[in-house]
Amino acid sequence: MRMMTFLLVGLLVHVVFFLSIFDIYFTSPLVHGMTPQATPMAPPASRLVLVVADGLRADSLFTLLPNGSSRAPYLRFVNRAEKGTWGVSHTRVPTESRPGHVALIAGFYEDVSAIAKGWKENPVEFDSVFNETRNTWCWGSPDILPMFAKGASGDHVYTHTYPAEEEDFASTDASRLDTWVFTQVKSFFQSAKSNSSLRANLLEDENVFFLHLLGIDTNGHAHRPMSQEYLNNIGLVDTGVAELVSMVEDFFGHDGRTAYVFTSDHGMTNWGSHGAGHPSETLTPLVAWGAGVNYAHKVTEVQPYKDGFLQDWKLEHLRRVDVNQADIAPLMASLIGIPFPVNSVGVLPLLYLNNSDHFKAESIYTNAIQVLEQYKIKMSQKKETTLSFLFTPYHFFFVTLHSLLIRLLQDIFDLVQPVHFPSSVSCQISLCRSLIAHALEGLLYYHTYDRFFLGCSVVLGFVGWTSYVVLVILKTHANLNRLSETLCVCVTVVITGFLLIQRSPVTYYVYCLLPVPLWYSVLKDFFHRAMLTVGLVVLSVWPFLSGLFDKAKFRSLSWCVGCLCLAAFPLMPVVGREPNIHLVTCAGLLTLFTSACYLWSSRRRTTLHLSDRQQFFTQVALIHIMLLCAYVPSLTHSSLQQKQGLPLFNQIISWTTLASSMLVPLLSSTRLFHRLLSIFLSLTATYLLLSTGSEALFPPVLSWLMFVWINIEQEAMLAQGVSGRQELATIDFSANIDITKIRQLKLDDIRRSYFFVFFIITAFFGTGNIASINSFDPASVYCFLTIFNPFIMGGLMMWKVIIPFIIVMCTFETIQVATQLSSRSLFLIVLVISDLMALHFFFLVQDYGSWLDIGTSISHYVIVMSMTIFLMLLSVVTHILTSQRLFLWRPKMHFP
Structure with missing residues (x-):
């Protein structure tokens, strides 16, 4: 009965220890209750078309063929004709479809706990570009679209998905998934010509059309990114985008009020996977053009990118503008004049905007206030749950927030004074970026505020429980005194020298020296699988050192060979x-x-x-x-x-x-x-x-x-x-x-x-x-x-x-x-x-x-x-x- 009680208590203690990491390390960073922030000036675009080619690598799109032609001639033409701006979108890890799309459309990097709780659903509520629009129409995969529709307030996000069975890695060519999307979009605009209510909705401002193209990703998984299926699928997407643009422009009468953004959620390794941080996974293409988007300026000086891609892609003469993936959300919101997603941590990339300096200054200021709103809520929540004399505020805002806001307000006032206009804009943009950077640091500070306290509590629990178990063992088995004496000797002597002086048996060297590589690995920043190889090599000689080899030669040799063979696997x-x-x-x-x-x-x-x-x-x-x-x-x-x-x-x-x-x-x-x-x-x-x-x-x-x-x-x-x-x-x-x-x-x-x-x-x-x-x-x-x-x-x-x-x-x-x-x-x-x-x-x-x-x-x-x-x-x-x-x-x- 006592043993059963001990087991139940031990189980409960370890369940608590196990669950502790989720409260300490994996909690949602999102806060709610912020006021949506929108730029007060008129936007340059009435509508936006977002095309996400799932699994598309930047080098796969931009690299030219051996004959000098491009496998994506239309998107290349957008840059070559200086119609839009291009660059690389740097994704964060994990490079997966769900967190990638959340970063693109909602502007924040989803935490692991939310991803694990639901792939298609929304385990936590978050704001997104789609949620802030008047209407959003989406076509694509059933794994991505539903989470933005179900997370939106109201009923203005419309999704059109194909059956999940279509996502078959064994298919002859998964590019049919993208063909389905383009066909559905064409049918949609055709039907809108004869449907007066739908046409009226399409002609309104603040609309978004989202095309999720999964064919490239599926072909990459099934056939690898260097396969013809993958590369040909890029050409199909490029042709589809060209036809899409022509169709959209014809429908809206070439009014010049449509903005286009083409990008990818993540890349893919050469062996057809993604999720980690290899450049082939984190470097994705970004091409934007249309209403409100800056032109691809020609440059003669050397651009500040040392990755060598400009020369490989033959694009060194056109200005490259890289962004973080979450920056695309505020860019899209700014182009069509909707509030920035309240949970966004993206920074508006001003070089993509083709508008007045006044508009840019107002937009980046709105971005700063939107991020600052999150910081204020996060700080107030933590302050309310902490005793006042124990609360330690984030150092930067505690000292300089008040003076910085005064300077920002003064610069905004100076915007209406023509004599100070150029310098005021430059100064405000600089201050806003500084404010955003420090607000994001503050968000992280308060998100991890209790981590040290909780960690110390768990450590004390570990030490107490382990000490108790050791005492139980010592009380149960009196003959373990030999073990404690041996351990005391190992701790209090200089290992090798003492053993030599004592003329100890060979096995003592193994027992005493074995902790050295083990504790060396403990002191390192991370655990390496190669240490298992070291351990198996050490174990392989155990029969020879313990004297078993003389009594069982065949079994001892089998043990040695087995350990050495197994030792090869952790190195793979x-x-x-x-x-x-x-x-x-x-x-x-x-x-x-x-x-x-x-x-x-x-x-x-x-x-x-x-x-x-x-x-x-x-x-x-x-x-x-x-x-x-x-x-x-x-x-x-x-x-x-x-x-x-x-x-x-x-x-x-x-x-x-x-x-x-x-x-x-x-x-x-x-x-x-x-x-x-x-x-x-x-x-x-x-x-x-x-x-x-x-x-x-x-x-x-x-x-x-x-x-x-x-x-x-x-x-x-x-x-x-x-x-x-x-x-x-x-x-x-x-x-x-x-x-x-x-x-x-x-x-x-x-x-x-x-x-x-x-x-x-x-x-x-x-x-x-x-x-x-x-x-x-x-x-x-x-x-x-x-x-x-x-x-x-x-x-x-x-x-x-x-x-x-x-x-x-x-x-x-x-x-x-x-x-x-x-x-x-x-x-x-x-x-x-x-x-x-x-x-x-x-x-x-x-x-x-x-x-x-x-x-x-x-x-x-x-x-x-x-x-x-x-x-x-x-x-x-x-x-x-x-x-x-x-x-x-x-x-x-x-x-x-």
Whole structure:
């Protein structure tokens, strides 16, 4: 009863620690209650056409063909004819469609918590350009348009989307998605000619037409950005834009009151992914022209861009104006004279405006007041929830805000004085930009105001809980005094010198020097997967240093080879791997070979009754499933390359294998070797279907090392003369554990717990983790589906990440049963180790950067924080997976 209470308290404490990072690091930066701000002067445009080519890289659009022509001649002509202004829109990470469009249309960079809560919906309310318009008509993807329609006040944002099934990565050419959009827009304007009410709405001011073109992004994912499908799709979009402009101008009688903005939400890597911060993902094109937009001025001097793109794109003679992605929202609002989105943090790019200096000054002033409104609300909210004597205001505004506003008001007054006009405009613009910069710093200051206080509280909680667990261990096992003495020696001496003087055994050097590289990694700013390689190399020599090599040479060599092979995987890239289906097939064959060795090793140790036909049929079925799963990825890849789509047979096999992966092992015998083999084959088969290259080799290598670990621990217990040692041949997972044989905790059990924690982390981070899901190759799930569905695809990739985790859990379940290790003591040891690691990773959690950066920092913390929760939950799953058996038919009873 006391143990159950302790487990429940421990679970509650760790749930609180786990949830703390979301209150500390991942809360919405948005505030509400601001007054909308609009420029009081008449706008230059009555309407705006926004075209977003999803997934379009800047270099893909601007780079010329080898013959000197452009694949986007119309958009190139806009610049060459000096009809508009061009530049690069610098996106922030994560470079995904939803946050990219939020930045473009709402003007702020969405936080991770909002993105995780809903992709198409609005988990938090925010203002946008569309919300401030009189009417907005949208055409495009069902993944993007609904969130702006549902987030708008009133009923003035109209969306037209195609079915989600059209977003198929296996399609012959996804450019048909863009063709659909252009066709729908043409039909819309044609129908408006005969529809008087619709025509009247179109002729009003403050209207926006939004075209979301997903074809380029889908072709990039399916065929890579260097493919003809991707590049030809750019030409199709360019032709579509040219026809769109001609149609819009004809409809409105060439009144010169239409502004056009062409850009992209994010780019794409060479291997067809996005989400991180590579320049190919963060550099997107921006071309604006039409009413109120400045012309592309010719320049003779060297422009202040050192990235070399101007020369590569042959555009060095035209002025390039780069912006941050959120700056496009205030630009669009200024062009058609609507209020700036109240949540926007963008800065109006004045070089894109073709208007009077007075208009520019008024517009940037409105921008400054709009950002300052957010700052005031944020400050007042924090001040109301903080004791007055503890409240520390943002230093800049606390000292200089009053004087700065007085100067701004004086400059506005000077605007009406002709004699001071030029200098006043220049000064006001400069001051407004300064005010915006400091207001944004203040917003960040108050957004993270409580972070230090909450962090200190969580740290104190960690230290208190870990100290309590250590005391429980020491009180429970008196023989752990040896461990505390050893630790005191390690802390109080100069490690190497003291050990030399004492003539200590070789193993002492390993125990004492091992913390050095570990604490070195703790002191570094980030956790590197390469440290797992270092750890595995160190573990590979353990049998030689501990004396086990003399007693079990083959197993010791197998351990060494297994560790070194596994050590290669953390050095491989998480994202950006080139697909290699041949390696997947090889992994399937290696799995079958490993299974054969597994059975050969156990053939003289275990026997099954001849009447157990279910076991025979289960093993035969698993072998055939493995052969199919080794072949299906190759067949799928070949079919998609030939643009024949995903074969239905492959899809049925894949989903059936996935659904049965946790059921089929329950049909096998509960004897150790047979049950572990069934689990290994069933999980690895699913893993192969989710693999595209070298990562497919990870489960066979990991499983082989786990199998060796089980055997070598037997030798270790034999060398120690432990009475609780149980022969592997006699282990049946379904047998009841004899409580009287559960022994006291020994020093070597600390090592077993450390190995377990280390292998858990290696299994989780060896080839990828939850951080890499956003940048995964869509080809990983092509055996299951090719139609874009972020949640199903993400769930499949998450299961792929968890499979190695379950393999390690099953292995340690076996070791625990075989060595009669106390589960309570094991739980306490792992708890201390995981909490110490969690405390370190708590300080490394970050709420900025790419999803790869954010996800890595979260996953480091999540895995160690969830160690306790996973041990309790997965230990139940693992126990069922290893000890329970389903019978399709009952074996015949034999009577003497």
